[in-house]
Amino acid sequence: MTSTTIYSQPDNHGYYGKFGGAYIPEMLHRNVAELQRRYLEIMQETAFQKEFQQLLTDYVGRPTPLFLAERLSAEYGAPVYLKREDLCHTGAHKINNTIGQILLARRLGKKRIIAETGAGQHGVATATVCALKGMECIVYMGEKDIERQAPNVARMQMLGARVIPATSGSKTLKDATNEAIRDWINNPVDTHYIIGSVVGPHPYPDMVARFQRVISEEMRWQLKEKTGHALPTHVIACVGGGSNAAGAFYHFLEEPSVQLVAVEAAGHGVDSGLSAATTQLGTPGVLHGSKSLVMQTADGQVVEPHSISAGLDYPGIGPMHANLYASGRGKFLSATDEEALAAAFHLSKTEGIIPALESAHALSVLGKLNLSAADRVVVCLSGRGDKDLGTYMKELDKYSQQ
Template sequence: MSYHITRKLEEQGSAAEYKLSRSNFVPDENGYYGRFGGAYIPEMLHRNVEELRTRYLEIMHEPSFQGEYQQLLHDYVGRPTPLYFAERLSRQYGTQIFLKREDLCHTGAHKVNNTVGQILLALRLGKKRIIAETGAGQHGVATATVCALKGIECIVYMGEKDIERQAPNVARMKMLGAKVIPATSGSKTLKDATNEAIRDWINNPHDTHYIIGSVVGPHPYPDMVARFQSVISKEVRWQLKEKTGSELPGKVIACVGGGSNAAGAFYHFLDEKSVELIAVEAAGEGVHSGKSAATTQLGRDGVLHGSRSLVMQTEDGQVVEPHSISAGLDYPGIGPLHAHLFDSGRGRFLSATDEEALKAAFEVAKLEGIIPALESAHAFSALNQLELKKEETIVICLSGRGDKDLATYMRVMEQNDEI
């Protein structure tokens, strides 16, 4: 049995902080962005999701919650992260390129913005145990980090294939005290890790909180994660004002798997029609190669992991195994907000192959002295697909650092002396 959650969201808080309450880009009373979203969940999870849905906004607006959350973002995570003018990259492409340096967050990626918020929420809900899924490992590390910070049990599900290709992050999770459980079914990647985490939650509904790492899952997760990640675009607005005299860039570019870094980078620009929002998906070995994760180009309406969105699937509704060199983009769906941005035309969705992402990563490393995560490298590859103007301001969300991907980069360098 599934429950389709229905409840009118009660938007609280200041108009400045939550000015999107009357926007077309927040979920409606049923948790939908356009035709995408909702909550399709097993009966055993109904109590958990209902509790979260009825209390998340209330808790997030409590002065004590905001005080602790903002303090941790500043003193522990290291926010605000810099908005860096990439001078050599700008000269290369004949435009003004700024990098939002989420790679400089504690744990090395944007994921910790969300896990800090969710651990505080879980504690206020009286939960004693945390579970999470992870692909690239950055969300797993961020979850293990906040669980260590607060002294709470942590279990992370990770595809067996991803455990092999993201070994440094697995070691970090274990050192932080988390138990890493391999997902051995299907493609042994992010989709399968998510399946295992949901099974765990079903079996432990009363004392466990599931920290979902992206803007996916049943309502209210897509909205909640987007709100926690919205600090990215909130900072970009005032930082860009300081640097250029205008809060509004011409383009904001971010990579998209499920889409949490993109949701955060886009959030405070969603209703600014002059700002072009560009999402870059993973084309793998080619969009139509059979080894791709370009959901908006290959997917159609379906339900995956608790919400209706665009899903890569066969004619009879079986999920198609995705592929990307980047473990964090290796997902057969996309968050319902992003599906709505694509469907409505508000967002422009591009894709980059493994080869194009690698080329972009080495270019950024050599021009700016920054080694990006393979996920972020997909965003940089968009620069070769866009018509750029000299006077235009472009913000790229540099969502994570490339330490975890060094083994992949090393293999590429061994195979290609010209890089």
């Protein structure tokens, strides 16, 4: 790791170090090349930025609060702040990106929007902005995730989206992404694919990170306002594909004094065979259009992941994060299903905030970081727990007594 390394942006070919690029079938070349050519130009237009910022303020509800969790802070011996992305309209950070991409799609003349979703938050956010802008919306979701995230499926349908189940493989996020890509190949002219995370072919990882960087942009001035310091000592975020982490890390990537802590889903345990800890279990490979770390067999077949949280149940990781791991710039930890559940119930009873299961993974590592009173810790609370109440209800007897 050198001071001249740029972690926040890819090179001209879409690579973060050794990871990234655009590995796409010929049918998608026109669409992806158009995005590569025009995304930065459109995003930098004054009119685009004005509309984007206005919607973030008046529709999404930004800036989201940076909340000092006093009881958690006392427990861990360091100031612990929660970046409250759970308070965004639709209940998660995902709306930051879908607002940006719907405005981009309209400027590219697209009429039809497709998306993939795991936990359902990206699907809800996509359906929301399509309703706002009067555009057709198709959301692909794994059959297993449709069952475990039923409230979000109902929200998408109420918003006018058509939810199509992915019935192959593990019937989760990976398979929903496969189906969305097939749709895009079959409808390349009028359709824009709103990818929900920092994955996929270039320019998606960079584009999504740029739309999510508002999270860390706000963190800097909010922390300065509260503490006199713009820089935290630690930023903690859960990572599946990694969009909330990309947004939370973005404005600190070139600040070596800030420890970036990414928390993956260990499922039943990293070595259990039922895990989604990609940096621990993955090897370099191509998944969904980019080169990154992928959970795969020796002959390149994708290994089915497992996590209790649908949003982290993915066998890969975004190329930005793969580079942070490989370079040593990021500290990558993992949390089991049990640890995430315990953290979710603990935050609920300690601070009166019910987190999404994804966010609970990030919270679970606070006790593993040897924190001190001189530290300034920010945890990205990426989503609220309403969607996970079905899972939490099954665990009430076990955790309500703790």
